[in-house]
Amino acid sequence: MVPILAARGLVKHYGRVTAIDGADFEVRAGEVLAVVGDNGAGKSSLIKALSGALVPEAGQIEVDGTPVHFRSPLDARRCGIETVYQDLALAPAQDIASNLFLGREKRRPGLLGTVLRKLDHAAMRAEAQRVLDDLGISVKSIGQPVETLSGGQRQGVAVARAAAFGTKVVIMDEPTAALGVAESAKVLALIDRLRDRGLPVVLISHNMPQVFDIADRIHVHRLGRRVGLVSPRTHSMNDVVGLITGALRIGDDGQLEEVTGEHRRVD
Structure with a gap:
């Protein structure tokens, strides 16, 4: 199966600090892939490279097996x-609705939009309501x-918003970090719905119970790879904690x- 999004041998330095050290990555269609690792492991830099917010110095990113070159988040969104x-x-x-279409x-339509650049608020509200209904998100009013x-x-x-435009x-970067138990459960249910629609989700999280509850596979990141x-x-x-800590x-x-003394990597 060709991964939907993949990376091979990504490298990024910040001065003398190696943020990404030959990192590989892949996520398949219809799966939740959790990315875990200690603070400073390079998870954020990896995700920034995959989302176009960071340009790696080496390596290759592929979408559906086709090489791509992201120079900005807009490239990734396209x-x-x-x-x-x-x-x-x-x-x-x-x-x-305005936030969904931000x-x-x-x-x-017509001259009002092309010349006067008037916004179609009715169409945006109708589409926003449809997206929220599809995902089971309940609010008092779309306005x-x-x-x-x-x-x-x-x-x-x-x-x-991501589901509306992410094809x-x-x-998702730590989506439940600031939420209580009940609201975290609702967000995890949203992730489940995205997976049910066939849309793969990359979940960056420190919450191991949640990772084991929802992830299909777990990508363990350490020392930039x-x-x-x-x-x-x-x-x-x-097992996962052991990989995270080395x-x-x-x-x-x-x-x-187990990693013995002679196998330990020196950085």
Whole structure:
């Protein structure tokens, strides 16, 4: 199966610091791929490269097996890759529909749109309501300001925007980090719905119970590269933590093994 989004040998330095060190990556159609690793492991730099926010110095990114060269997030969005960042990038004072179409506003047909550049608010509200209904996101009114929503509802609006325009992959950076148990469950249910629609989701998270609850595969990142790609059905949480900390590694036979002194990598 050709991965929807893949990367091979990505490299990025910041001065003398190596942020991405020959990193590989792949996500398949209709799966939730969790990306885990310690702070400073290079997860954010990897995701920025995949979403066009960072240009790697070496390596190759592919969409549906075709090489691509992202110079900006707009390039990635044109390829159907949408990212939901931790800050959500929402405009609090604007309504839900305006936030869904932020930067992609629809114009009125005819001269009103082409010459006077009038926005088609009715069409945007109707389309926004359809997207929210499809994802099971409940709000009082599509016209209410985002600042009046709960944290979980705001996350839902950001996810809905990504789902509306992400035709290939949705990347989500710590989507439940600031949420309580009930609202976190709603966001995880949203991720499930995206997967059910065949849209792959890349989930960056530190929450191991949530990762094991929803992920189909787990990409373990350490010291700027992928050190393991495992399934929560065949590996335990302790296995993944061992890979994250460097206490375990995947041997030549594909099995986990303890890292002894002579095998430890020196950086």
